[in-house]
Amino acid sequence: MAEKDIILETQNLGISFGGLKAVDDVNLKIKRRALYGLVGPNGAGKTTVFNMLTGVYQPTTGTFLLEGEPLLGKTQEQINRKGMARTFQNIRLFNNMSVIRNVLVGLHNQPEFKYNPITGMLRMPAYYECEYAMRERAKEILDVFGLRTERNNLACNLSYGTQRKLEIARALATNPKVLLLDEPAAGMNPNETVELMEIIRKIRDDFDLTVLLIEHDMKFVSGLCDEVTVLNFGTTLVQGKTADALSDPEVIKAYIGG
Amino acid sequence: MKRYLSLAKNHFKLSRNINWMLMSVALVFLAIMSDAGLLTRSFTGLLSRIAYSIILAVSLQLVVGFLGELSLGHAGFMCVGAYIGCFTANYLHTVIDSKLLVLVIAMLVGAAVAMVFGFIIGLPALRLKGDYLAIVTLAFGEIVRNIFKNLEIFGGAMGLKTKIYKPSELFIIAFIVAIFTIIFIQNLIRSKHGRAITAIRDNEIAAKAMGINVTYYKLLVFIIAAAFAGVAGVIYGHFTTPLLYTFFSYNYSIEILVMVVLGGMGSIHGSILAAIAITVINFLLQNNLSGDLAALRLLVYALILIVVIIFNNAPALKGVRARFNIRSFIRRFSQRKVIRPSLRYDDSAEWNQIETKIRMDEILTADLPHNEIYTPDPREKED
Amino acid sequence: MSIIMDGLSLGAIYALIALGYTMVYGIAKMLNFAHGDIIMVGAYAILTILTVTGNPLLGILVSIVVCTVSGVVIEKFAYKPLRGASPLAVLITAIGVSFFLQSIAQLLFGAKSRPISLPYLGHVTIFGAEISVNTIITLIVGAIIMAMLTLFVKYTRTGRAMQAVSEDRGAAILMGVNVNGIIMITFAIGSALAAFASLFYLMQIPSTSPTLGSMPGIKAFTAAVIGGIGSIPGAMLGGMLLGLVEKICLSIPAISQYTTAIEFSLLILILLVKPIGILGKKRREKV
Secondary structure, three states: OOHHHEEEEEEEEEEEEOOEEEEEEEOOEEEOOOEEEEEOOOOOOHHHHHHHHOOOOOOOEEEEEEOOEEOOOOOHHHHHHHOEEEOOOOOOOOOOOEHHHHHHHHHHHOHHHOOOHHHHHHOOHHHHHHHHHHHHHHHHHHHHOOOHHHOOOEHHHOOHHHHHHHHHHHHHHOOOOEEEEEOOOOOOOHHHHHHHHHHHHHHHHHHOOEEEEEOOOHHHHHHHOOEEEEEEOOEEEEEEEHHHHHHOHHHHHHHHOO | OHHHHHHHHHHOOHHHHHHHHHHHHHHHHHHHHHHOOOOOHHHHHHHHHHHHHHHHHHHHHHHHHHHOOOOOOHHHHHHHHHHHHHHHHHHHOOOOOOHHHHHHHHHHHHHHHHHHHHHHHHHHHHHOOHHHHHHHHHHHHHHHHHHHHHOHHHOHHHOEOOOOOOHHHHHHHHHHHHHHHHHHHHHHHOOHHHHHHHHHHHOHHHHHHOOOOHHHHHHHHHHHHHHHHHHHHHHHHOOOOOEOHHHHOHHHHHHHHHHHHHHOOOOHHHHHHHHHHHHHHHHHHHHHOOHHHHHHHHHHHHHHHHHHHHHHHOHHHHHHHHHOOHHHHHHHHHOOOOOOOOOOOOOHHHHHOOOOOOOOHHHHOOOOOOOOOOOOOOOOOOO | OHHHHHHHHHHHHHHHHHHHHHHHHHHHOOOOOOHHHHHHHHHHHHHHHHHHHOOHHHHHHHHHHHHHHHHHHHHHHHHHHHOOOOHHHHHHHHHHHHHHHHHHHHHHHOOOOEEOOOOOOOEEEEOOEEEEHHHHHHHHHHHHHHHHHHHHHHHOHHHHHHHHHHHOHHHHHHOOOOHHHHHHHHHHHHHHHHHHHHHHHHHHOOEEOOOOOHHHHHHHHHHHHHHOOOOHHHHHHHHHHHHHHHHHHHHOOOOHHHHHHHHHHHHHHHHHHOOOOOOOOOOOOOO
């Protein structure tokens, strides 16, 4: 595999909290347009990896590169602008805003929708042009998730599964290269899960995305991901093709606790 | 230009702009009355006070209601603006003849200096949250007061002598400034920048993850709010003389905060109404309870405050509130009308509705149990 | 030397008030802005008893009772209905209560400040410095009270329940702790401490006025935040630090008039370096 096909790479990524090594020596190589899974038992450090990749935590060892550019030490905002967007395990929507406004916040940094606060205060023509265009774009994104009709509802009034979808929509609005999904199917019923798998495939194809996801639902992972990394106690247990990795005896042992 | 006008017309919604439009109508009416000599001096004085209170309340609403940071130092910004602006005005009077021009320049100077202080206070806001920021802003207000008290060029403890305006002229200028304040802050809130600000309030972590530059917006909000408070200070300085540091105590900051809270967090209409109500109540109590009864004034004010807050917020009174809710009252009336399919394109409701209600506990303590999700009233929808 | 002793005794006063702020904050998660005015209530109680009976000890006892009762009554009528409402609403109510107490004092005793004559206890000379006995009493009694409070919170059943409520109110309820009772006790203790503070304050500045409590209240609040609000040792440390700084600044003529500004700047600086106060506990928000 040629190096330039690797979009996201971590090298010896690790972090410790006061002597406790939460994550140690994680090496990921994620190919462009891959659907990559990050699995492991509770407390294995999956979300911590996400937090390091998005700049919430600063890794204590190692580094990570997006398209060959090291992003270590960048803030969350900068990392998002470089092309990595995420969702959260415990949903973090803007609850007091309508659905469409959540997506509009995601569109905030897109270069085609730029105008300065003074323009907004004085409502100069650029304000109207941008706001109109932003709404059209937001509705297109909501269409992908079938949320257009919900757009004027408050985010906190949506069902759990819909909130998860909205979070993905909002992340998608930031026009990422890599989308990090933290347990996207948690709390969804089987129908919703299947629908979500379709959506993730579709956005990967339509938006030319690479998706890295954390999930506990093994059916979901094996049905969707090409490759997985299994973490246990902060270290890499197995890496490889999904079917092989998940049937590895070590992995089964880690899950069942042999 | 034509396209601009049509866009502007399409997105204009009366109920969202009613505040400043009503104020403009009232201003024209009052100005005519005043010109005809029908208004007493104390009444025009009251109008001036209402105007600068509105400026203060609406600008503090931007910080507290929209950015979600508690500030107890708004009077401090006002103090800086007032002293520096009026000091400049005193000098300018010797150079420029036009009183109005001097006032305008003084306001700009006051705003500019207050902006600098807004920036300085915005810096700790980047690191501190909730109560800690509240005490820092409170400390800032007291520091400013303490310094102006001891600077001899500003009159020291005797206060700064200012050239006051006739209230009958001042209130017109003050009202115009207040109307522009409302328009500017409202427009800002209803733009993408306002969305970013409310996003920070709703969930700072998620806002960061969406690439919102939190540093920039927090500073921006503090600077803008400080600027308007500075302008209000200059107006105040042209209303009373001498300008005394005692006025800008934390009690006054709190009075502005009371306007914001009573008006409803995140509601510009509300802060305007509350600013008017509180100023009028204060005025009436001051005029009618003087001398020995001065203490009663404070008592009545305190009781109104406690009763209104408990009535508006006590969990046990939820049922009572639902029955006497103004909004449901209005809705009952408006439902009689047949709702016509809107001619505007289908997002005009969405476009304008940003004055969302928020859970106030998030402002003070981020770590409260999140068991009771506050659900705002369902808004009118047009599609 | 005498400056340091004065500073420490002023610090002890601030610490006693700050303890009230910090305990209420820790338990009820609210800023009790009316706490400063409880000191004023205590001062007037002492004044009344002194004028009627002339017995200072009785005055102190009555002042403690009055403060405790008013603290509990305020909690019951103004704050309890708002349990579960937003803290900002509670904050505004507390401000309302503060105004309310001031206006009542003004109605009963007039707006002017009134002198109060506490018995003068003389001076002693320690290491060549003249130190008033009042200062020493303040320091010693203050230290005893703070030590007792620390022991109370650490080793009694009620104290442990208080810790539990401050840590996690929801969990404390599930463990069968009577949260309303604990909050009431907290207000009672905080107000009783304020009564002591008012006595010591009067020993330094022997006059009362309806707004007597507001400045020491704010300063003590500052002290509580400097020490890390919610932390009992923090409140003591912050109070002592602030008292020392205040007395030292006041003793230097060049900067004495800027004492308030310096004290509050100190607060801002400390918070900028350590955003949770010196001894505050950090709460990490889980992502």
